[in-house]
Amino acid sequence: MSYQLLKNQVNQTIEISHSDLENFCNAFTSKTIKKKEFLLSQGRIYKYEGFVVSGCFRVFTIDKKGNENNLYFAAQNWWLMDIDSFLNQTPSNLNIQALEDSEVLLIRREDKLKLYESLPIIEKLFRIMSQKALVAWQRRLIRNNTLTAKERYVHFVTTYPNIVCKLTDKQIASYLGITHEFLSKIKKQG
Amino acid sequence: MSYQLLKNQVNQTIEISHSDLENFCNAFTSKTIKKKEFLLSQGRIYKYEGFVVSGCFRVFTIDKKGNENNLYFAAQNWWLMDIDSFLNQTPSNLNIQALEDSEVLLIRREDKLKLYESLPIIEKLFRIMSQKALVAWQRRLIRNNTLTAKERYVHFVTTYPNIVCKLTDKQIASYLGITHEFLSKIKKQG
DNA sequence: CAAAATAGTTGAACTTGTTCAACTTCCTAA
DNA sequence: TTAGGAAGTTGAACAAGTTCAACTATTTTG
Numbered sequence: 001m002s003y004q005l006l007k008n009q010v011n012q013t014i015e016i017s018h019s020d021l022e023n024f025c026n027a028f029t030s031k032t033i034k035k036k037e038f039l040l041s042q043g044r045i046y047k048y049e050g051f052v053v054s055g056c057f058r059v060f061t062i063d064k065k066g067n068e069n070n071l072y073f074a075a076q077n078w079w080l081m082d083i084d085s086f087l088n089q090t091p092s093n094l095n096i097q098a099l100e101d102s103e104v105l106l107i108r109r110e111d112k113l114k115l116y117e118s119l120p121i122i123e124k125l126f127r128i129m130s131q132k133a134l135v136a137w138q139r140r141l142i143r144n145n146t147l148t149a150k151e152r153y154v155h156f157v158t159t160y161p162n163i164v165c166k167l168t169d170k171q172i173a174s175y176l177g178i179t180h181e182f183l184s185k186i187k188k189q190g
Numbered sequence: 191m192s193y194q195l196l197k198n199q200v201n202q203t204i205e206i207s208h209s210d211l212e213n214f215c216n217a218f219t220s221k222t223i224k225k226k227e228f229l230l231s232q233g234r235i236y237k238y239e240g241f242v243v244s245g246c247f248r249v250f251t252i253d254k255k256g257n258e259n260n261l262y263f264a265a266q267n268w269w270l271m272d273i274d275s276f277l278n279q280t281p282s283n284l285n286i287q288a289l290e291d292s293e294v295l296l297i298r299r300e301d302k303l304k305l306y307e308s309l310p311i312i313e314k315l316f317r318i319m320s321q322k323a324l325v326a327w328q329r330r331l332i333r334n335n336t337l338t339a340k341e342r343y344v345h346f347v348t349t350y351p352n353i354v355c356k357l358t359d360k361q362i363a364s365y366l367g368i369t370h371e372f373l374s375k376i377k378k379q380g
Numbered sequence: 381c382a383a384a385a386t387a388g389t390t391g392a393a394c395t396t397g398t399t400c401a402a403c404t405t406c407c408t409a410a
Numbered sequence: 411t412t413a414g415g416a417a418g419t420t421g422a423a424c425a426a427g428t429t430c431a432a433c434t435a436t437t438t439t440g
Contacts, residue, residue: 083325087325131320135277137324137327138274141327144331145367168418169418178398182398184420185397339427358386369429370388371388375390
């Protein structure tokens with residue numbers, strides 16, 4: 001049952017009544033996405049927010065020179081969202097693509113806004129999740145400023161082994177902010 | 191009146207009744223902090239959250255080699271918090287130091303937790319503020335991965351001129367993730 | 381005001397990471 | 411099942427950024 005993962009995560013984050021949790025989960029619909037398909041393309045306004053049940057996604061930007069930059073990866077239990085586009089309803093700068101056949105639970109923007117109104121506990125849920133994510137991004141930035149490429153690579157593969165095994169080296173290099181040629185050389189050094 | 195800035199920021203973020211806003215602001219107490227004094231030192235558990243009324247602070251980590259790494263600066267209308275320490279009540283990895291004589295509005299952790307209970311709108315306030323901050327951190331990380339040091343420097347001084355003018359080049363270099371010697375060379379090139 | 385500490389500059393040698401190009405290997409779609 | 415296209419490897423030349431050391435401002439403090 002694909003909703004169980006979502007329920008688990010909510011229960012681990014906040015205390016919520018059974019009926020409120022049901023109401024929350026009922027706002028989501030399941031969707032399967034084939035490998036290489038896009039959940040969101042740059043320039044579009046993002047109307048959904050997603051919880052990954054199975055599979056894996058990459059979230060990336062494309063700069064002026066046409067280079068892709070992987071911002072993060074999302075496997076089981078991760079959230080997929082472009083907060084910027086979702087908050088402000090501005091065209092997205094992000095692309096979200098499935099790296100393998102995947103299942104996500106999607107909630108429409110309007111439905112989420114309604115939930116914020118009808119269930120204040122949902123504000124708390126996303127307040128806490130956002131704050132936790134913020135801490136993670138701050139730490140990642142510190143690592144990028146203080147560690148070498150090799151140290152960052154070692155940190156990534158040891159911290160997220162279940163995601164790393166689904167990725168190509170090219171994708172990892174882009175996430176780490178280095179070229180894939182250089183990652184190849186790092187790996188050769190041992 | 192130092193509370194007016196706080197009220198303005200809240201009003202710009204959410205719709206809130208006059209009495210709720212009063213209750214929120216009443217939980218804060220004003221404190222003046224002299225230049226170079228610390229609001230928080232690494233290893234302590236952070237019991238307060240602060241809103242900067244005047245002056246300027248730097249938030250930084252110290253790594254194993256003893257190098258300081260400026261994470262961000264906070265001038266008027268910015269918030270000072272170690273979310274990680276505040277959320278989990280774990281010893282802080284951050285140091286918060288005044289760069290000039292400053293005034294902050296402080297709220298105690300317990301009082302903030304009480305406010306979350308009694309005023310659900312405060313959950314919304316911090317949910318939105320956290321999500322906006324998250325977007326800013328994501329963008330900063332993308333810039334760090336895709337721009338050269340010089341481009342990052344130009345972006346920083348043009349985006350935050352009112353903060354830059356309060357900083358030394360050494361502090362800016364640390365924020366950008368480069369050495370102060372290299373920043374000096376960047377500036378010389380024009 | 382004088383002394384001491386801190387901030388900023390410059391150069392030379394060095395390390396880290398990039399670019400480009402050629403090659404190999406491994407998928408994958410017709 | 412095989413041709414075509416990604417993904418990965420390697421090397422050489424290069425660019426970006428660091429380190430160390432010596433020096434010059436500029437603040438800070440007694």
